[in-house]
Each structure stands twice: as C-alpha cells, then as structure tokens.
Amino acid sequence: MVSDPRYRPVVAIEVSGLLTSHANDPDGNPLFPNPVVAEVEFSKQRWPQTLDEPEWDEHGRSVKAYCFNRPGVEWVKVMVARGYEVVWSSVWLEHVNTYFGERLGLPRFENVYDPSMAATTSAADASIATLARRYPGRPILLTLDDPAPEGGDALGMARHPRDRSITMVAAFPWYAPAMPEDLAEVTEWLQMTTTLEGQKELARLRQHHKRRGREHLRAMRARTFHGEEHPWLDAGRRPTEEDRLAASSGLSADQIVTYNVIAEVLRQGLGDRLDAWFKIDLLRTRDITGAVQRSVDRAKKGAVQRSDDDQQSSDD
Structure with a gap:
C-alpha cells in the first residue's frame, strides 16, 4: 500500500461510462459487450437536484434499466486493493453509493463533487x-462520462504546473464506455505515479508531447494557410474549409484524427442523416451531440423541402 500522499494516487470516478452504459430501448439489450443488465429503482425523496427528474409513479418511484460494466467495476475494486484513494466525483451526490455503489459490491466512497459549482x-x-x-x-485520475472542454489536459490546466504531468482525465462517453484495453492504459499510468522515477518520466513525456504538439501545429498552420499540402491528408489535395477550421481552432493532429473517427462511426450508424457540414460543425463546436442534432435537423429540413418541390412539380 502506498503511504506517502505524493505517491498515492487519487482515483475520482463518475458512474456513467466507467460503471454503466446505455441500454437499447425498448428491449433493454446492451449497446456494448460484457455488461450485466439490471433495473434500478429510484425514489423521488432520494433524487439529486443536479439531474433532471424522471417520470414518477403514484408512489414516487421510477425504474430504469442500466448496463453495468464488468471491466469498470472490477477495475475499481483493483484500485481499492492497491491502496489508492478512490472517491466519487459524481452528479449523483449522496445517492451514488445507494443506487450504484452498494449494488455493484463497492465499498462506500466519499463523493467530493461540489454541486454548488455546477450552477x-x-x-x-x-x-x-x-x-x-x-x-x-x-496524482489524480478523473473519469468523466463526457469529454472535458480541453480534453485530457483539462484537469492539469487547473493545477499548479508541477502537478500537470501527474494528472489524467479519462473520458468514457456513451459511445465508448470503459473497456479492458482502456483501463489497462490508465492502470499503467497510475502505477507510474507511485514512484519518484515514474513521476519524473511522466514529466519528461509531457514536455516531449508539448514540444511535438507545437511543432505539429506550426507545420499545420504553415501548410494550411500558405496553400501547401496538408500534412495529415492526401498528398496533392488543396486545403478545405474543414482544414482551415481545424488549424484556426488549434487542434493537434491526434485531435483531428479523433474527430474524423467519431464522424465516420456516427456516419455508419446514421447514414445520410449526417450531411457534408457535420464534420465542420464538429470541429468548430467540439460538441458531438449538438453537431449530430443539427445535421439530422438539416437532413429533415432538406427532406421536407424535396417533398414540397416534388408536390409542386406534380401540381404543375
């Protein structure tokens, strides 16, 4: 067990993404492999003010099916066994242990989330x-159920510069809940934070990645704004509006690749309801849900317009 606080990581966890994922409606089948599907009964008297209320029955109860993520649950138990300080950082407030922790066989953790700031x-x-x-x-590892505004660097930017290399944010949104390979990476990172040598190596790696990121950004901006070939796209292709938005947004090469992958996955699932403006919208706003909704709305509007045009043609 790690005793020196400087080498004892804090593992701050949210429920969604790490421990639970969505279930398909109405049959309740899991979206992802290896979960346990079970119903959770909520009470109106024990509902956090940080979340929108569901529909209650005449007894003030609401039941919802959840997919409990086995890899995430077992991972949390391993972190406890290693002696790391595990805490909730959850919008479920004091009810998180009752509704989720106890059901999953986890010890009772303190919830450090401050709802007064969420307003x-x-x-x-x-x-x-x-x-x-x-x-x-x-050292701090924070799991979130949605990407933070500044991605993996978000928590580090709020800390003293000397603490930034021993800081990690792992986001597990609805479309990518925690899987064993993801958890293996964060476990390795946590292990490195438990020794002086490991923390020095993390500091070195952070400086290396910052330097590489600055080099990539300079090269990207130069090639984009001077009309040269884009460094991460097909050779010979001229820069597009999407490329210029990416450069002006200050995205790294890795971030651009991530957005492209997300766009492709969603396009495969939503088909022609995602239009040509979707990826540009996503790069501009970094808001997946909003970009999808706006794209679908545009597709619906276009379908209505085509229907009206067809009707007008038939009338003529």
Whole structure:
C-alpha cells in the first residue's frame, strides 16, 4: 500500500461510462459487450437536484434499466486493493453509493463533487475545480462520462504546473464506455505515479508531447494557410474549409484524427442523416451531440423541402 500522499494516487470516478452504459430501448439489450443488465429503482425523496427528474409513479418511484460494466467495476475494486484513494466525483451526490455503489459490491466512497459549482459551469468543470483545489501535489485520475472542454489536459490546466504531468482525465462517453484495453492504459499510468522515477518520466513525456504538439501545429498552420499540402491528408489535395477550421481552432493532429473517427462511426450508424457540414460543425463546436442534432435537423429540413418541390412539380 502506498503511504506517502505524493505517491498515492487519487482515483475520482463518475458512474456513467466507467460503471454503466446505455441500454437499447425498448428491449433493454446492451449497446456494448460484457455488461450485466439490471433495473434500478429510484425514489423521488432520494433524487439529486443536479439531474433532471424522471417520470414518477403514484408512489414516487421510477425504474430504469442500466448496463453495468464488468471491466469498470472490477477495475475499481483493483484500485481499492492497491491502496489508492478512490472517491466519487459524481452528479449523483449522496445517492451514488445507494443506487450504484452498494449494488455493484463497492465499498462506500466519499463523493467530493461540489454541486454548488455546477450552477455556473459544466459538470466536468465542477469536478475539475474541486479536485484541483482539494488534492494539491497528489496524482489524480478523473473519469468523466463526457469529454472535458480541453480534453485530457483539462484537469492539469487547473493545477499548479508541477502537478500537470501527474494528472489524467479519462473520458468514457456513451459511445465508448470503459473497456479492458482502456483501463489497462490508465492502470499503467497510475502505477507510474507511485514512484519518484515514474513521476519524473511522466514529466519528461509531457514536455516531449508539448514540444511535438507545437511543432505539429506550426507545420499545420504553415501548410494550411500558405496553400501547401496538408500534412495529415492526401498528398496533392488543396486545403478545405474543414482544414482551415481545424488549424484556426488549434487542434493537434491526434485531435483531428479523433474527430474524423467519431464522424465516420456516427456516419455508419446514421447514414445520410449526417450531411457534408457535420464534420465542420464538429470541429468548430467540439460538441458531438449538438453537431449530430443539427445535421439530422438539416437532413429533415432538406427532406421536407424535396417533398414540397416534388408536390409542386406534380401540381404543375
């Protein structure tokens, strides 16, 4: 067990993505492999004010099917066994142990999430601000159910510069819940934070990636704005509006690849309801849900317009 706080990581976890994922409606089948599907009964008297209320029956109860993620549950148990400090950073507030922790066989963890901050910022930023203030000098891993505004660097930016290399945010949104290979990576990172040598190596790697990122950004901007070949796209192709948006947004090569992968996965699932403007919208706003909704709305509007045009043609 790690005793020195400087080498004892804090593992701050949210329920969604790590421990639960969505179930298909109405049959309740899981979207992803290896979960346990079970119903959770909620009470109106024990419902967090941070979440929108469901529909209650005449007894003030609501039942919802959840997919409980086996890899995530077992991973949390291993983190406890290693002696790491595991805490909730969850919008479920004091009810998180009752509705989820006890059901999953987890010990009772403190919930450090501060709901007073969520009124003026996002849930992710509320978690980040609380952890940065509460655990100076400690290694911190935060799991979220949606990507933070600044991605993996979000929590680090809120901390002292010397603590940024011992900081990680792992996002497990609805379309990519925690899988064994993801958890193996964060476990390796956590292990490195438990020794002086490991923390020095993480600091070195962070400086290396920052330097590479600056080099990539300079090259990308030069090639995009001077009309040369884009470094991460097909040779000979002229820069597009999408390329210029990416460059002006300050995205790294890895971030662009990530957005392209997300766009392709969603396009395969939604087909022609995603239009040509979707990826540009996604790069501009970095809001997956909003970009999808706007794209679908445009597709519906286009379908209505085509229908009206066809009707007009038939009338003529």
